[in-house]
Amino acid sequence: MPNKKIIFFDIDRTLYDPDTRSIPASTKRALARLHDDPDVEIAIASGRAFYMLHIIDDIKDYINIYILINGQIIIKDGETIYRNPIPKHKVLDVVKTFEEHNLKYGFLGEFDETLNIVDDKGKQAFELVDMKLPRIDPHFYQDNDIFQMWAFCDREKHRFFRDQFPELEVVRWLGGGFDILSKGMSKKEGIKKILELEGIPLNNAYAFGDGDNDIEMLDYIPNSVAMGNASKLAKEHAKYLTDDIKSDGVYNGLVRLGLLDD
Numbered sequence: 001m002p003n004k005k006i007i008f009f010d011i012d013r014t015l016y017d018p019d020t021r022s023i024p025a026s027t028k029r030a031l032a033r034l035h036d037d038p039d040v041e042i043a044i045a046s047g048r049a050f051y052m053l054h055i056i057d058d059i060k061d062y063i064n065i066y067i068l069i070n071g072q073i074i075i076k077d078g079e080t081i082y083r084n085p086i087p088k089h090k091v092l093d094v095v096k097t098f099e100e101h102n103l104k105y106g107f108l109g110e111f112d113e114t115l116n117i118v119d120d121k122g123k124q125a126f127e128l129v130d131m132k133l134p135r136i137d138p139h140f141y142q143d144n145d146i147f148q149m150w151a152f153c154d155r156e157k158h159r160f161f162r163d164q165f166p167e168l169e170v171v172r173w174l175g176g177g178f179d180i181l182s183k184g185m186s187k188k189e190g191i192k193k194i195l196e197l198e199g200i201p202l203n204n205a206y207a208f209g210d211g212d213n214d215i216e217m218l219d220y221i222p223n224s225v226a227m228g229n230a231s232k233l234a235k236e237h238a239k240y241l242t243d244d245i246k247s248d249g250v251y252n253g254l255v256r257l258g259l260l261d262d
Helices: 025-035 050-062 088-100 120-128 155-164 187-198 212-220 232-237 249-256
Strands: 005-009 040-045 065-068 073-076 079-083 104-108 113-115 148-152 168-173 177-182 205-209 223-226
Touching: 005 187, 025 040, 025 050, 025 249, 040 050, 040 187, 050 065, 065 187, 073 187, 079 187, 088 104, 088 148, 155 168, 155 177, 168 212, 187 205, 187 212, 205 212, 212 223, 212 232, 223 232
Parallel strands: 005 040, 005 205, 040 065, 205 223
Antiparallel strands: 065 073, 073 079, 104 113, 104 148, 148 177, 168 177
């Protein structure tokens, strides 16, 4: 499909504004217009799991590809075509280390998520991205595949824990915490799988993001766009910069790329 184009969107603070708990009206209009173009495909590339996507219900009719949990699960046309849980023995190692350091942590499964304990730091982390606080179940990992783990701690401790898990991916996120995932799979790798499956050349791929977990995606895709509210690192790794989410950043970015007429 040499003329086919595909646009990958991050969700939080790219499509969805947690401050207003809504998708900007200009973004909805933009995606509706893109959806009407038979040569454009719209995809999601997010750190969220599918059961967390109620916040984008207004635009789901425009989307048929989801790269989720930072590439650990891929869904196309309603079917899960790829899943990459963290090996069980590595989950056990992480839990043991976190317990030794009295860390608050949680698990993200395919259909549910849990925390080992709830405190103010954990509450603030989820409120920051307008996510529902998970239920408490410190033993969730024993009977479920785990695709990602969270931990909550001061930023100065991130490097220490990254060094503890050299065989896993440790990604910092907004607030006092970080994600742990299987190494080697990311939004970038998920995108590579989709481009191959869809037969779309890399030069016809576009990406919009704002966070550190978008960096590999922004680096890989030549037509990458960082939101005006993006992290410093995300801006450094993107090819283009658009406006803040509160200033029609997605719409304006699509116009500047020539994907929409003004």
